[in-house]
Amino acid sequence: MAVGNSFSELSNQIHSGKLSVESLVLSCLSNIKKNAHLNAFVEVYDTEAILCAKEVDSKIKAGNAGKLAGMVIGLKDVLCHKGHGLQAGSKILSNFKSLFNGTVVQRLLDEDAVIIGRQNCDEFAMGSSNENSAFGVVRNAQNPDCVPGGSSGGSAVAVQADMCLISIGSDTGGSVRQPSAFCGTIGLKPTYSRISRYGLIAYASSFDCVGIIGRNIDDIGLVLEVVAGKDEFDSTVSQKAVENYSQLNTWNEKVKIGYLKQSVESEAILPEIRQSTIALIEKLKSEGHTLEAIDLPFIDYVLPAYYILTTAEASSNLSRYDGVKYGYRSPNATDLESMYKKTRSEGFGKEVKKRIMLGTFVLSASYYDAYYTKAQKIRRLIQDSTKKLMQDYSFILMPTTPDVAFKLGEKTSDPLAMYLADIFTVHANLAGIPAISIPNGKAKNGMPIGIQVMSELFGEKKILEFSKYILSLN
Numbered sequence: 001m002a003v004g005n006s007f008s009e010l011s012n013q014i015h016s017g018k019l020s021v022e023s024l025v026l027s028c029l030s031n032i033k034k035n036a037h038l039n040a041f042v043e044v045y046d047t048e049a050i051l052c053a054k055e056v057d058s059k060i061k062a063g064n065a066g067k068l069a070g071m072v073i074g075l076k077d078v079l080c081h082k083g084h085g086l087q088a089g090s091k092i093l094s095n096f097k098s099l100f101n102g103t104v105v106q107r108l109l110d111e112d113a114v115i116i117g118r119q120n121c122d123e124f125a126m127g128s129s130n131e132n133s134a135f136g137v138v139r140n141a142q143n144p145d146c147v148p149g150g151s152s153g154g155s156a157v158a159v160q161a162d163m164c165l166i167s168i169g170s171d172t173g174g175s176v177r178q179p180s181a182f183c184g185t186i187g188l189k190p191t192y193s194r195i196s197r198y199g200l201i202a203y204a205s206s207f208d209c210v211g212i213i214g215r216n217i218d219d220i221g222l223v224l225e226v227v228a229g230k231d232e233f234d235s236t237v238s239q240k241a242v243e244n245y246s247q248l249n250t251w252n253e254k255v256k257i258g259y260l261k262q263s264v265e266s267e268a269i270l271p272e273i274r275q276s277t278i279a280l281i282e283k284l285k286s287e288g289h290t291l292e293a294i295d296l297p298f299i300d301y302v303l304p305a306y307y308i309l310t311t312a313e314a315s316s317n318l319s320r321y322d323g324v325k326y327g328y329r330s331p332n333a334t335d336l337e338s339m340y341k342k343t344r345s346e347g348f349g350k351e352v353k354k355r356i357m358l359g360t361f362v363l364s365a366s367y368y369d370a371y372y373t374k375a376q377k378i379r380r381l382i383q384d385s386t387k388k389l390m391q392d393y394s395f396i397l398m399p400t401t402p403d404v405a406f407k408l409g410e411k412t413s414d415p416l417a418m419y420l421a422d423i424f425t426v427h428a429n430l431a432g433i434p435a436i437s438i439p440n441g442k443a444k445n446g447m448p449i450g451i452q453v454m455s456e457l458f459g460e461k462k463i464l465e466f467s468k469y470i471l472s473l474n
Contacts, residue, residue: 021114025052028163049115075115088201121152146406152170159215190209191434192432204309220464270402309372312359398424453467
């Protein structure tokens with residue numbers, strides 16, 4: 001049995017009696033055990049998943065199973081799952097267990113998905129390589145000496161190595177799309193507010209999106225349909241009706257597409273990525289689509305604005321982890337002040353502390369207007385100009401990353417090089433628009449290449465249909 005099959009194929013086998021949910025779960029558990037060296041999971045719910053699978057098998061026989069009956073799902077270690085560990089890859093939340101189910105998790109369970117475990121990630125979702133976790137690095141299944149991307153590295157590797165059918169991650173600046181590109185999977189970041197953030201540990205609240213990683217467009221559409229939509233627990237979630245994402249139409253429209261000029265001209269991009277991007281552009285042209293080179297508005301300011309705003313929000317959001325209420329508390333404290341200082345110094349990792357300090361700096365009275373206020377103005381300009389751009393083009397096309405998965409430890413001493421790995425993904429988060437990364441060939445060294453498609457606000461159905469069409473061209 002191939003776990004890598006689409007959920008619709010597996011579901012047909014399950015409902016016809018050729019396959020049981022229990023056997024599917026056992027196959028995933030076997031793959032998790034076989035690939036333990038990749039360190040994709042920090043906790044596996046083996047006994048619980050098997051019991052859940054048996055219950056779903058009974059529901060299927062009784063004819064009252066949910067939409068996701070038999071779908072094996074992994075959760076990034078930033079999503080609240082009642083009674084289960086939740087650490088965001090950090091020592092500061094040691095031994096913490098969630099007291100409730102986040103909205104996404106509850107909706108998955110309500111439709112009879114089987115949650116198989118929680119997945120390793122960069123600490124508090126801060127990173128582009130999954131080397132910042134308190135649980136150790138995650139390794140790329142294609143080449144264990146390479147990074148899987150971040151921050152949802154464990155989530156991408158779990159899908160890549162058939163440890164689950166779908167992973168639920170989070171995307172603040174590319175944390176679902178970048179690892180998907182590095183691992184050869186599909187990663188969707190929906191429109192900001194399309195999916196409730198209730199039960200998602202906050203990194204930067206005005207950027208954070210729940211994202212979906214899979215190997216099949218239809219599977220991602222089905223999960224999106226289940227988890228999207230209004231939620232009384234999240235005041236920022238959209239009230240817009242959820243489209244029928246599980247029923248994707250065959251794409252046959254000829255459209256106008258803008259592709260990033262720098263992605264086919266810049267020498268900073270890996271030649272194989274540039275070539276694969278050009279090849280896709282030519283293929284789409286031959287199919288009758290109109291493609292034009294464009295400059296993304298304010299592209300030189302995208303990364304600086306992103307890191308100023310996200311570190312500022314991180315500084316605020318992470319102030320709650322102080323050793324008083326829950327999680328780790330330093331045993332070396334002698335008074336209240338030393339407890340705060342030692343707990344945070346010992347509990348947070350190097351990258352998180354760096355971003356907290358940067359955020360505190362840009363929010364300080366002397367620098368607030370010089371940095372934070374200007375970055376907010378740039379963000380608004382980016383949003384407005386992107387909205388205008390989407391009136392001229394149905395989609396924007398560009399590589400997901402400037403390079404393929406790099407070696408473990410290769411960029412840890414060069415934060416600028418690490419941050420530049422997000423150069424093509426952060427724009428969608430600043431603008432709030434949906435974006436997806438899909439496979440687009442491989443480099444000479446065998447590592448996967450990703451191509452990114454962006455669309456207008458709430459254009460998820462359109463982006464899924466077009467991405468499925470692109471994949472059919474290969």
